[in-house]
Amino acid sequence: MEMSGQKLSGSGQEARRLPLPQDAVDRPLAAFMRDYRDGESTGRHSHARAQLLYALRGVMRIATDGASFVLPAGRALWVPAGEPHSVSILGQVAMRALFLREDAARAGPAGVTVLATSPLLRELILAACEEPLEWDEHGRGGHLAALMLDEIHRAPSLPFGLPEPREPRLARLSAALRADPACPLSLEEWAARIGASPRSLSRLFRAETGLSFGAWRQQLRLAEAAALLAQGVPPARAAAAVGYASAPAFGAAFRAAFGVTPAEGARMGPSGGER
Secondary structure (H helix, E strand, C coil): CCCCCEEECCCCCEEEECCCHHHCCCCCEEEEEEEECCCCECCCEECCCEEEEEECCCEEEEEECCEEEEEECCEEEEECCCCCEEEEEECCEEEEEEEECCCHHHHCCCCCEEEECCHHHHHHHHHHHCCCCCCCCCCHHHHHHHHHHHHHHHCCEECCEEECCCCHHHHHHHHHHHHCCCCCCCHHHHHHHHCCCHHHHHHHHHHHHCCCHHHHHHHHHHHHHHHHHHCCCCHHHHHHHCCCCCHHHHHHHHHHHHCCCHHHHHCCCCCCCCC
16 A cells, blocks of 8 residues: 655654545545455554544454554444554455545544444445545435434444553553463562562553553453454353453453443454445
8 A cells, every 4th residue: 555745643753644535535525445455554654534444344453652443343443634543454354434524524533432333324334435436415425424424423432442551661561461361460460570569550550541450451351352253253262362261251341341242242243244
């Protein structure tokens, strides 16, 4: 994917501006569609317009400067205009996206947010992909756009995002837990490994992420479990892979976080009923 232009983020690192026709078309929104192979990555970039990312199948991992997101098929990620981010592909991903002009983007959240996608919004996104970039504002395209903006405004947010600690010791701890979400080490054991007291580690974690160490690790485990389920891994295996010894405990935590059972999460996975 060709990228040009540069933008400085709050971290001081350069993010490439990825220009697309959808960023410049004189319409409130424009649709984008592309299929990706397993292992592909966009690299760190930004767009001139707000973006709604959606996958019919597969799983996307999206990283921003402040958080990371696991996006299974059937969920959408709202990315404000100018927000540096990268997308990594797990499995075969059929991406369908919307790019929204500044006035239309007011329908969405202020920050990067995972949104629940209603069946209506899903069908509207697919229908928009069939429209030309310069669709008829007084015809079918205009009706679709009005409905999409209303559905985006109504869409509930979901806790698939995980704040990223920046402090070097916490960043190493975070990387280790991402590599092995099932790691059973306690707060005290991690504190000894990174060279901090348990009290200091606890205080640092809350200051950096807004969460306790335990809450952060649980969110990580549930997000990784959601990715496994979306790739077709059975719920019991997904639970064990992220460190849950008890299937009922995993089921209760998953439902509390995402509003669906692990079995329902699995059904949102590899096949998306694509067009």
